[in-house]
Amino acid sequence: MKGRTMIVLALLVMLSASIPAAFSENDNLSVDYIFEMSSDGCGQLMIKDTMVLSEPGAPLIPYRAASILLPVDAELKDVKVKTGTPLVQTGFDLPWGQPPCTFSDTPVTVGKNEEIYGSDNLYPSNLFDVIGVEYCRGFAILNIHLYPVQYQPKSGTVHFYESMTVEVKFAKGSRNKLYRGLSGDKKDVAKIVDNPDMMETLAEEPIPLATEEYIIITSSTLVTTFQELADWKANYVNGASVYDTTYIYNNYSGSDNQAKIRNFIIDKYNNYGTEYVLLGGDIGVVPYRGFYISTGGYTDSDMAADMYYAHLDGTFDGDGDGRYGETTDGVDYYAEIAVGRAPVDNATEAAAFVDKVIAYEQMDKPERVCLHESRVGSNNSPDARCLAWNCDNYIPSGYTIEYLFEENGTVTKDDWRAAWAAGPIAVVHIGHGNTTVYYINYEVGGTVSWYTTDVSSLTNTFYPWTTSVACITGEFEDTGSDCLAEYYVKDDCGAIGALYNDNYGWYMSNDACALSGEFCEMEVRACWNDGYEKLGDILNRSRYYMASSAQSDSYYRWCFYERNLMGDPETPCLTKRTGGQPDDTVTITYPPNGSTVEGTVTITVSYTGSIDEVRFYIDDVLKNTDTSAPFQWNWDTTLYEDDDYTIRVDGYVSGTLADTDSVTVTVQNETPSSWVEITYPADGQTVSGRRVTITASASEDIDTVQFYIDGVLRRTDSYAPFSYRWDTTRYSNGQHTIMVKGYDGGVFKADDSITVTVANYSIALLSWLVLFLPIGIIYRKR
Known part of the structure; x- marks a missing residue:
């Protein structure tokens, strides 16, 4: 079992990279990882960006989930890891991991594995594991787990490697079919890899000539209703369209309707720049794809997984047996686009959903969050407050945080209604649950259950997004009744979006926040720490953190598959959108400011509002006028001396100047002197x-x-x-x-x-190891 950010010893991961600008038949790159001590400022020692290798009965050991960007067209050949001389100290008895448990079962506690603890063999025996190569928007990402700590249990000896260098050997391969090379793609992928400088070796490509950034897929009877939402979105995205499933089924190939929809989305992604897809209807309108997953004695052969429409590499059925999502099926763990679902069945429900989204996007966004705790075990063992304490690390200091804890007294239904009515931007829930209910209180003062039938009693006028670890509260494929997530989103109060589980949630007997809780935590991290405010981006970004864990561990894979978004994926939760027509603006999208250019350069421009004419200037001299979108001009830089130049574009509406934008670039056509x-x-x-x-x-x-x-x-x-x-x-x-x-x-x-x-000064080389003792503490208390 791999997971959990932990307090063991401080490993502040600092990165540098040696990256080739080009590669031949066989080439190499290396990334250096340096692990150092660091305090969180509260007197406790933290591992930054580090997880825990947690196998039942085996020592708890930290690992770094490394993500290394490979060159475009690269094919992996070999991976090696080099280390410095380890620091060694004896006299430690490290605690051991516990087995995972669903939130519907009673947790089991195991003792230490005597075979491991009675041996002096190094644990883990290897310094790294190659998890595999995944693709995100066509960029190849090598996932590796690095183990900077090894343990000899019998003698209580710890080996700590302060530095590790990953050396990757690769050869020229084929380019991924989903590679677009767009500036936005490069920026997004650079944020999730350890060697973002690799992006500097990749040339940008022009934006697509036609764009449909936002797409709604629905039935022919709901097209008119959802067109109102598309018209609203068109004010804020670069193209918005509605397509009915009949058109898709008739014009795209696939083994079934789900495959046809996915192939349609792939086409729009590749050729029209699509970033967000709203599935405009419940499963009777837009079918779901069921995944197969088995772990811990449980099997779900039809887990509803809308990630099928967002993760676009492969088919998810590589062996062709009709069972999707098996480990042998070439599962894609990185999303290309963001997908959400409007769980509506008819025009009335669709109209209510559309009105709710448009109203929400125009609301002022409060600086308030509700972090909830309902016990998951008797006497609060393990402590369920950990989820709130882990999440509040990412909430900005100016926010008001309501800690709605069972430990502070019985959480009643009135308390729950009041917490929502207070106007939080997000509600984070932990507790047991089922399709139509979850506990908001477990033991103190008795069990308090919140049912789907209670949702209509909410009176909140601001709609938060909500996330939970609870079992089955997001099981939207049940045709008999709506799940709790659907009720929240369809209610005229309730939530704007819900990130809930389609099947069982998981945790560990020594950690209530492991597994499912980590996904909730990463959603909060994505929103406030990473700056991803759109609901679909929050889901995708949180999954990126968990990708290598899901690749290598079936419990995490279960949790990965079952997270779905009920709500609009393009809806921002931190900023307010003004109603009506957007401002008339122009923005130079290529070349980037400060870049070096040569030869003929295509200057591209994006716009909002009613811009109908764009004029292109070089150093204030008018060079071209374009009166039809997409606005662009091919600049022949060979007619200019090597120097710095300012590109300016003026946008006009009916002959009146509306906006201007400029960038400065360096023309370099001649070979410069060496330096x-x-x-x-x-x-x-x-x-x-x-x-x-x-x-x-x-x-x-x-x-x-x-x-x-x-x-x-x-x-x-x-x-x-x-x-x-x-x-x-x-x-x-x-x-x-x-x-x-x-x-x-x-x-x-x-x-x-x-x-x-x-200027070096003598220090106690291994004094840091005394800080290894509080390994059992896995969250920061407040």
């Missing part, structure tokens, strides 16, 4: 420690940089960005000279040098 420069550390700087990363930049012709310390060659790096990790503890305190030399095809071109001062 190399040390970018870190600075000349005269004082440095210390075992991991001072010296970095250098160079002109494009330079393919190799050599690093010298006091005239002695220490590293030759042939992959930009060029770097060398210098262990200053091997040198005397005082001044030292760093020199770099740049080469092109073995021919010396340029050099640079600086002088720095080394």
Whole structure:
């Protein structure tokens, strides 16, 4: 079992990367991971971006879920991990993991595995596991689990590796079919990998000529109703359309209607820039795809998983047996688009949904969150408040947080109604549940159950989005009745969106917030820490954090599959949209500000409102006028000297200037003179420690940089960005000279040098290990 952010020892992961600008038959890249101690400011030691290897009866060990971006067209050949000399300390008896449990079962506690604890073999036996290569918007991402701590149980010996270098060997392969190379794709993927500098080696491609950023799929009888929502969205997205399922079934191929819908979405994604898809109807309007999943003695052969329409690589039925989502089916764990569902059955319900979304988007957004706790076990064991305490780490300091805890007294239905009426932007729930009910109170003062029939008693005038760990509260495929998530979204009060479980939620006997709770926590993190405010993006971003865990562990895969969004995926939850026609604006979308260009450059422009004419200027000289969208102009930079230039566009409406935008770029058509420069550390700087990363930049012709310390060659790096990790503890305190030399095809071109001062001080090498003891504490208390 892998998961849980934990308090064990502090591992602040700092990254640097050595990445080739191009690759041939076989090539390599490397990413350095450095693990250091860090405090959370509350006196407890945290692991940042680190999870726990938690197998029942086995020692709890931290691991880093590493995500490494590979070059476009790369095919993975080999992975190696190199480490420095570990720090070693004896005298530790690490606790062990417990088995997962559904929120509908009684948890079981196990003792330590005597075979493991009676041995002095290293645990884990390996320093890393290759999880696999996944694709997100056509970009290849290598997922690896790194184990910076190994344990010898019998002697109580801990080995801690302060640094790890992942070396990846690859060869030229084929480009993924979903690769678009768009600026937005690059920015989004760069946020989820450990080596975002790789993006600098990939050329941007023009935006699609036609765009439908937002699409609604519904039945022919509901098209007119949902068109009102599409018209509203068109004010804020680059194209919005409604399609009926009959059109899709008649014009797209597929083994069944679900496959036809997915192929339609793939077409729109590839050729029309689609980012958001609203499934406009319950399962009788837009069918769901059922996934197969089995773990912990439970099997669901038809788990409703709308991720089928969002994760667009492969077919989810690689072996062709008609059973989707099996581990052998080539499951895609990274979403290309955001998908949500409007759980409506008729025009009346659809109109209410449309009105609710439009009204919500125009509301002022409160700075308030409700974090709830209902016990999941007797005497609050394990402590269910952990979910609130984990989530509140990500809530901005200016927000009001209501802690609606059973530990503070019985949570009644009136309390629940009042919490919603107070106007929180989100409601986070933990407790047991079923299709039409969940507990809002478990033990203190007796059980209090909140049913679907209670939803209509809510009086809130602001609609929060809500998330929960509760079992089966999101089982929308039940044709007999609506689930709790559907009730919340369809109610005239209730929620704007619900992220609930289609089947059982999971936790551990020693951690109420493990597994399902981690998905809730990551949804909160995505919203406030990562800045993803649209409901579908919140779901996708939270899943990105859990992708490698779901790849490698069936319990996490279960939790991954069952999360669905009832609600509009494009709806923002943190900002207010003004009603009516948007402002008339123009924005240069290519080339980016500060970029270097050559040859013929296609300048592209996006617009809002009623812009009907765009004029293109170079250094205030009018060069072209375009009177039809998409607005663009091909600029021949070879007619200009190499220099900096300002591109300006003016947008007009019926001959009147409405808006302007500009960027500055550097034209470079001639081969520049060669140069190399040390970018870190600075000349005269004082440095210390075992991991001072010296970095250098160079002109494009330079393919190799050599690093010298006091005239002695220490590293030759042939992959930009060029770097060398210098262990200053091997040198005397005082001044030292760093020199770099740049080469092109073995021919010396340029050099640079600086002088720095080394100042190291003696410390107790392994004093940090005493902090390893509070490993059983897995959340920060308040």
